[in-house]
Amino acid sequence: MIFSRTSIRAFPRSSLPSLFRSRAASTLAFIETSQDGKIAQSSLSALSAAEKLGNPITALFVGGSAQKGAETLKGDYSVNSLKSIIVASNEAYNNYLPENVTSLCVKLLEDPEYSHFIVASSASGKNVLPRVGALLDLQPICDVTAIVDAKTFVRPMYAGNILATVECNQSKKLISVRASSFPAASAGGTEVPITKAAEQPKSSIDVKWEGENLVKSERPDLGSASRVVAGGRGLKNKETFDNLVTPLADTLHAAIGATRAAVDSGLCDNSLQIGQTGKVVAPDLYVAVGISGAIQHLAGMKDSKTIVAINSDPEAPIFQVADFGLVGDLNEVVPELTEKLAK
Amino acid sequence: MSKSLRILVPVKRVIDYAIKPRINKAGTGVEKTGVKFSMNPFDDIAVEEAVRLREKHKNLVESVHAVSIGPAKAQDILRTALAKGADTCTLIDAKEAELEPLAVAKVLKRVVEAQNANLVILGKQSIDDDCNNTGQMLAGLLNWPQATNAAKIELDAARGRVQVTREVDGGEEIVSAALPMVVTTDLRLNTPRYATLPNLMKAKKKPMEKLTLADFGDVDTQARLQTLKVEEPATRSAGVKVGSVDELVEKLKAAKAI
DSSP, rough: OOOOHHHHHHHHHHGOOOHTTTTOOOEEEOOOOOTTOOBBBHHHHHHHHHHHHTEEEEEEESSSTTHHHHHHHHHHOOOTTEEEEEEEEOOGGGGGOOHHHHHHHHHHTTTTTTTEEEEESSSHHHHHHHHHHHHTOOEEEEEEEEEEEEEEEEEEEEGGGGEEEEEEESEEEEEEEEEGGGGGOOSSSSOOOOOOOOOOOOOOOOOOEEEEEEOOSSOOOOOTTTEEEEEEGGOOSSSHHHHHHHHHHHHTTOOEEOOOHHHHHHSSSSGGGOOOOOOOOOEEEEEESSOOOOOHHHHTTTTTTTEEESOTTTGGGGGTTOEEEEOOHHHHHHHHHHHHHOO | OOOEEEEEEEEEEEEEETTTBOOOOOOOSEEEEEEEOOOHHHHHHHHHHHHHHHHTTTTTEEEEEEEESSSTTHHHHHHHHOOOOOOOOEEEOOTTTOOHHHHHHHHHHHHHEEEEEEEEEEEETTTTTTTOOOOHHHHHHHTEEEEEEEEEEEEEEEEEEEEEEETTEEEEEEEESSSSSEEEEEEOOOOOOOOOHHHHHHTSSEEEEEHHHHGGSOOOOSSSEEEEEEOOOOOOOOEEEESSSSHHHHHHHHHHOO
């Protein structure tokens, strides 16, 4: 490098040699959509996190629903620093198969313009980002909960018991962000150009997406719901879980969550698991029913605004984090609560 | 079909999952002296799966090799892996250096090559750094397919393919890939067995190759991220216990929570 950092700064931006102008910082944001082009809540949070980086943002949509997703972003959301949208509609990117998506991301990120790559800490984001990092020889910063500045980030470790502030001086910063720590991009519209990504040669890796089995639900999405009712082992069986948790959640218009114990005992589907190894939520109201409060579970919910615990065991650790605790028999207390809230 | 599957299982020594970590006096990291360490729970599941694959497909699995990169004491968890059914293992002594996932993946790539492994089963994340990186990175470096968060692994020997049911945000999805490949385990893949005392005794006789990080001197293992500080998250203010449902509803209304 001919110029030291300070001497670059001494130049007014317009007089910089083109080499440097092309290195103006910019963020590439990986946006996930459902098949009908709806943008994932976690990606909307990633967009608002991207705004905090202070760079112009390019949103990247991939797969069969990319074009629809791009139009949704343009038409329905307001992201101030969004400057362009890239669409890569190739079917090879369907279902975000990392073997194929990674090569596209790597190709795009080779452009020195991009100083940051941001993804949501969703199942797909976690699947793709480290692979991109390995191929670019960069260590990503994962599950970021706060952005201090463009190279300094806060991330939880040890099931959320430790917060580490890390500085990244790599040429590019690859980050995944925890959705519950950033608000979703606001509604509105943004007038930006949509461009098509250059076609990439098909990956030689023999991998095939065989199918999926998704839980259909009319409930709010667990990751972004403002209210969550969660059940634990104290509910004993699936019948009690359905009879107690579901009506309470209905009354509160809440999403349903669960502990690992509840999932492992077959009380509900495992996509509802909240905790270090499941989803991380931070709703306005979290109602924990029959949950003891193991640290792995607390890791997933202790940033909730108001926590209510209903448990028959007065010594349960959940009461140490609950704003309001009620000790009692779930079979009596929960229906009574449901009934009184319905009024 | 001849024995053709050589499974590599990387395992990490971490602070036991039941222990609440404390920040050390210097405020630079987590207190590690006098703290109980164990095998990372997800890695335990990876070992179990490798052993079960062999039990189920006796004529397919040639070897199960465990590897750990960490302090000398990581040999304890390698012995555990051997006691649970791994055949052989490699300890890569990194002393007190805490390698980032990228560095671990680079070293593991070498081990994969040395062992001629064609299926690597890792835990989806370690419960200390919570990165969830290494498996994906290793797959990327090797240019192999990856199946993360596995809830079910099925071998299709005839086609030389592995089919994996993955846990994803809305439920599960199924992917299949040709060997060689990298799989990372989710909690529901299996329930790890206990290492019995007789097996622990036998494990002492199983081979352990001892290397040091210096043996990988040409691999760049420098830390890319600098930890500026560590702190405990803000503690929640103590709440109240209410005596009845009515009181709870009243309090929730007063707090504008409902």
